[in-house]
Amino acid sequence: MDNFNFYSPTEFLFGRDRENECGAYIKKYGGKKVLLHYGGGSAIRSGLLDRVKSSLEREKIDYIELGNVQPNPRDTKVYEGIEICKKEKIDFILSVGGGSCIDSSKAIALGALYDGDFWDFYGTGKPVEAALPIGTVLTIAAAGSEGSGASVITKEEGMLKRDTCSDLLRPKFSILNPELTCTLPTYQTACGATDIIAHVFERYFTNTEEVETTDRLCEALLITMLKETPRVIAEPNNYQARANIMWAGTVAHNDIVGVGRSQDWNSHMIEHELSGLYDCAHGAGLAVVMPAWMEFVCDHNIMRFAQMAVRVFGCEMNFENPKMTAINGINAFRRFLHEIGMPINFEELGAKEEDIPKLVAKLGIQGETGGFQPLTAEDVTQILKIAVNAKVV
């Protein structure tokens, strides 16, 4: 196990009706003038936004609204938010929505206290020095942004998707009411579940030895997701299954299951170019990339993939030929993704084989990436080629 720091100071308020407490919690964390940031029409139609506003009004908290955050949130909306914050002396941002809305809120939060261009922090590793406090009311279990310091923004010019990360961007509080996710379309639910699973796998595939505790915790979350996701696909209003997925989504990404071990975020990195180019859902892109990535890298550590196959997918260990076990596990994963309605190849995603050179070029890999198995641009090309015609076996 490697040395690490773990710090997750977000206060999580989980369960039915908790959104009605958001005003009180903003007050607790010192917010007096709030930017109320939200996504599309569903929060309005469901009455959620009204409940949130009532909660703010009960606490006599001033707010200014900024809605219409898009999936794969754009820099243009962030600039708009920053301008409002500076002009109106906003001191707290409340994000009502999913990962896109929270990521946009984080970008606004750091941009509001920075004199230059907020984009300076994205994809550069420049450390964040200050940010407005944020609270969230989560409407989809997926990105884990409600409990992380990470934010991913797409620059509209060139559709460049880049990220930043800082403890200063961790929300002060996050409200997780599983009921709010019951009205999600099936496809979005499955995309969210895929994203959660990917967050665990990106931690699971490590070169650090002797990480039994976090291995077992990762496997616990994966087993949970394999059981609960088909349940919510079949029964969208199943509160208990929604609740289990929602808490798994947070634990999967606040890093408590990923500390002390090298991680591999190459599937996420490759996927960002797919959703950057095609504006597809992040989870859908991951469903196409991740099993292809697994096939490409599994020789790097067959026994780790065999472990995944046995412990997570319940495959029988083939002691004579562990690689068969590894491959059975990867096939089981792709079958699972297909069964929950995810695309598993380029055609199903709406991607085109002839775009591969463009996708690879946009990654701008100099030499090799880091990770479980470092990848060259040619390796990424091979992974995307595996993804083109992938099939359920």
Added chain:
Amino acid sequence: MDNFNFYSPTEFLFGRDRENECGAYIKKYGGKKVLLHYGGGSAIRSGLLDRVKSSLEREKIDYIELGNVQPNPRDTKVYEGIEICKKEKIDFILSVGGGSCIDSSKAIALGALYDGDFWDFYGTGKPVEAALPIGTVLTIAAAGSEGSGASVITKEEGMLKRDTCSDLLRPKFSILNPELTCTLPTYQTACGATDIIAHVFERYFTNTEEVETTDRLCEALLITMLKETPRVIAEPNNYQARANIMWAGTVAHNDIVGVGRSQDWNSHMIEHELSGLYDCAHGAGLAVVMPAWMEFVCDHNIMRFAQMAVRVFGCEMNFENPKMTAINGINAFRRFLHEIGMPINFEELGAKEEDIPKLVAKLGIQGETGGFQPLTAEDVTQILKIAVNAKVV
């Protein structure tokens, strides 16, 4: 799953040599004048205390020492600490030791900012309103106090052991260096492991349905402890096994695996009377009480005990007779405790059957306790009787 709040703002610094950063972290959290609170001679002999002092001196932080915290920490030492804090205007407490030392520090922290008797908060549920900030350098993986808001103190008069809990008592930072635990005697190592396992079991046995995520996370920690504990017993200097146990110990008790479900702390409650009366190690008392408790309550939910047996202890499910599976699991647990050198009955613990009425009376149960299966005083008597002659099967 039930509604819940989860809040764990402690910053964890994990790994080799991290104790050298304690001065810098006290500074980060605003400490200028520190009470340096520690236990017995081992921290002095190992040179740990000198390294800690050097770290404080490098940051020019003033400190006053208060050592000799006993296992099952006493109110008398707490009063001593409170007096120093008030007189010397201490603004930060640094705890160098195990759970006893941290619990003592928490009691001093709340007493230092309270006009009345600190004991008012113990066993009464009276909410803590203020406490000095605390940092810890942990020297044994066991109590989980480094990441929790809980504190247990023994009143010397009558050896009354009582607890309190508040988010205000959560340490600002906790330094976890597995190397510091390598010099622990085998018996203490095993006691610590037993305490960690008990913290998970007290969460695992729940009446809340549909808690797949936390069930799986609990099982992940238990499986880890079953694998890693015999390794450190056999190889005390195995850093990796020590590291896995240390992180498991923190995750087991900061409640991330226990939220949203009813819990059962009756085994802890019963054990407190044993260590109160005999001054035995808390883990040793738990090893005697917990399997006996399991035998007594398992009919309350046979399938949950069968789940434990199959998923944690690798027993085969007996589909015709699930109770046999449950009992096999309990027997496997007791066998495990015996194998790591824990006492499993009264004689091995140094307890006496004739003290049972006294032990039960001190619990002062009015009617029934809460928990998985509420217990009457007569039930506790039965549990202790099972424990008297328990054997490995």
